[in-house]
Amino acid sequence: MVRYAKHARRLWSSEINDAVVGRLAPKPGETVVDIGAGVGASTMVAAAAGAAVIAAEPTGYLRRVLTLRARLSSERDQITVVDGSAEATGVADQSANGAWAVNTMHHWVDVDAALAEFDRIVAPGGRILLVDENFDDPTHPDYERFARSHQGDGGSADHSHHFDMVDPATIGEQLTNRGFTVQHAGADTLIGRPVLLVEATRP
Numbered sequence: 488m489v490r491y492a493k494h495a496r497r498l499w500s501s502e503i504n505d506a507v508v509g510r511l512a513p514k515p516g517e518t519v520v521d522i523g524a525g526v527g528a529s530t531m532v533a534a535a536a537g538a539a540v541i542a543a544e545p546t547g548y549l550r551r552v553l554t555l556r557a558r559l560s561s562e563r564d565q566i567t568v569v570d571g572s573a574e575a576t577g578v579a580d581q582s583a584n585g586a587w588a589v590n591t592m593h594h595w596v597d598v599d600a601a602l603a604e605f606d607r608i609v610a611p612g613g614r615i616l617l618v619d620e621n622f623d624d625p626t627h628p629d630y631e632r633f634a635r636s637h638q639g640d641g642g643s644a645d646h647s648h649h650f651d652m653v654d655p656a657t658i659g660e661q662l663t664n665r666g667f668t669v670q671h672a673g674a675d676t677l678i679g680r681p682v683l684l685v686e687a688t689r690p
Contacts, residue, residue: 500528500531501528502678503589503590503618503620503677503678503680503682504528504529504532504589505532506677506678507529507587507589507616507618507677508529508532508533508536508587509532510616510677510686511533511585511587511614511616512536513533513536513537513538513540513584513585514536514537514538514584515536515537515538516537516538517538517539517584517585518538518539518540518541518582518583518584519533519538519539519540519541519583519584519585519586519587520540520541520542520543520576520578520583520585520586520587520608521533521540521541521542521543521586521587521588522543522571522572522573522576522586522587522588522591523543523544523545523572523573523588523589523590523591523594524542524543524544524549524553524568525544525546525549525553526549526552526553526556527542527552527553527556527557527566528589529587529589530542530553530557530566531556531560531562531566534560534562534565534566535562537565538565538584538585539565539566539567540565540566540567541567541569541576541577541578541583542557542566542567542568542569543569543570543571543572543573543576543577543578544568544569544570544571545570545571545572547570550568550570553568554568572595572596572601573588573591573592573595573600573601573604574595574596574597574600574601574604575600575604576604576608578608579608580607580608581607581608581609581610581611582608582610583608583609583610583613584610584612584613584614585609585613585614585615585616586605586608586609586613586614586615586616587615587616587617587618588616588617588618589618589619590618590619590620591619592617592619592652592653592658592683593619593652593653595653598653598657598658598661599661602658602661602662602665603665605662605665606665606666606667609667609689610689611689611690612688612689612690613688613689614686614687614688614689615662615667615685615686615687615688615689616684616685616686617655617658617684617685617686618677618682618683618684618685619652619653619682619683620680620681620682621674621680621681621682621683623652624681626681627680627681628679628680652683653683655672655673655674655683655684655685656672656673658672658685659671659672659673659685659687660672662685662687666689666690667687667688667689667690668687668688668689668690669685669686669687670686670687670688671684671685671686672684672685672686672687
């Protein structure tokens with residue numbers, strides 16, 4: 488809770504979340520799923536665009552904050568907060584017109600299960616957008632700040648994030664095998680930041 492409170496401002500809203508939702512482009516009347524919704528940085532933007540948003544978040548504390556935020560929002564009727572993860576969203580079969588994840592892929596416990604879940608919930612014509620910022624890339628504007636916050640035992644800057652980064656090319660290949668059309672699966676830039684990005688649609 489202390490860690491999340493420390494980064495509350497960045498978790499509440501961020502340019503990268505805005506950019507991801509803008510690229511996925513949810514529309515009024517659509518049902519979309521925010522995987523690892525946190526306190527709703529992406530959820531609120533998608534709801535404001537008129538979509539019905541299912542915000543799946545496995546962390547109880549963040550889920551409680553998001554639930555309160557949604558209740559206080561003018562878009563409260565468009566937001567459903569659920570106890571869910573990438574591997575088990577709690578979303579009905581083929582009910583999602585879009586699904587995305589921002590800076591959560593490296594937290595996934597079982598990538599195969601997560602992709603099976605996308606396969607289950609995304610409707611024909613639906614789209615997927617998965618984005619992790621690449622803080623290990625020296626061109627990322629937060630590269631040095633991130634390193635300082637992860638100093639090694641000797642006090643030196645540690646540019647590793649201590650998570651196993653997923654391989655977007657592998658995810659793209661697995662989605663292709665599941666019948667998705669993959670537009671991109673690899674390194675990219677979004678709002679000038681280096682990212683690992685997977686973008687796909689279901690025919």
